[in-house]
Amino acid sequence: MGNNEVTIICYADDAMICAQNEDDLQRLLDIFDRTAKQFNMTISAQKTKCMTTSKEPLRCKLEVDGQVIQQEMEFKYLGIDITSYGNMEDEVRQQVAKANKVANDADHDLHGRNKIGYRKTRRLLETTEMKILRRISGKTLLDRERNENIRQSCGVDNMNEWVLQRKRQWNDHINRMQDGRLVKIVRDKSPDGRRSVGRPRKRWNDDLNSG
Numbered sequence: 001m002g003n004n005e006v007t008i009i010c011y012a013d014d015a016m017i018c019a020q021n022e023d024d025l026q027r028l029l030d031i032f033d034r035t036a037k038q039f040n041m042t043i044s045a046q047k048t049k050c051m052t053t054s055k056e057p058l059r060c061k062l063e064v065d066g067q068v069i070q071q072e073m074e075f076k077y078l079g080i081d082i083t084s085y086g087n088m089e090d091e092v093r094q095q096v097a098k099a100n101k102v103a104n105d106a107d108h109d110l111h112g113r114n115k116i117g118y119r120k121t122r123r124l125l126e127t128t129e130m131k132i133l134r135r136i137s138g139k140t141l142l143d144r145e146r147n148e149n150i151r152q153s154c155g156v157d158n159m160n161e162w163v164l165q166r167k168r169q170w171n172d173h174i175n176r177m178q179d180g181r182l183v184k185i186v187r188d189k190s191p192d193g194r195r196s197v198g199r200p201r202k203r204w205n206d207d208l209n210s211g
Contacts, residue, residue: 004180006182008032014077020193022060033064049075051084057197094125122160129159164207171208
């Protein structure tokens with residue numbers, strides 16, 4: 001990222017090692033393994049997974065203590081599905097399905113694959129939100145009640161606007177950090193090299209100045 005090389009990211013007792021190619025990643029894994037053993041810690045080959053980030057499938061064979069690390073195209077981390085090809089469509093649809101299931105249960109208690117883009121994803125989330133709020137408030141589309149009135153009666157903000165507000169708050173928090181903090185480096189810098197052919201993917205900070 002610019003003049004800084006990010007090779008490891010840690011969260012709680014989890015660690016993610018990243019490199020630009022298979023050989024470099026294996027060397028970093030070996031170093032990490034040796035360092036862990038100095039503190040009487042071992043890497044669980046069964047719980048460790050590897051993944052490439054590419055629009056096209058790439059092979060990545062890694063080993064730790066003679067055991068092969070399983071390569072995955074997607075896996076779930078902290079309840080979120082992460083894919084090697086960076087597609088969030090399935091994850092959005094799964095979360096929407098969960099929300100609809102909860103809404104159906106709530107409705108019972110209270111009252112008796114196409115590719116989608118960024119804007120369509122926002123529309124899908126907002127549509128699902130209003131579907132749930134209408135069930136809670138006992139309103140249908142036939143009542144011709146405005147979405148804003150239903151949100152106000154339920155005391156709920158627009159989901160997409162709430163997410164954008166949280167992103168802006170987190171961005172302001174990053175601005176107050178020192179320049180050497182990793183999260184600030186990742187936000188402000190771009191990876192070296194050339195991006196793959198095709199339409200650029202939506203970046204995290206593209207919509208921070210919208211609205």
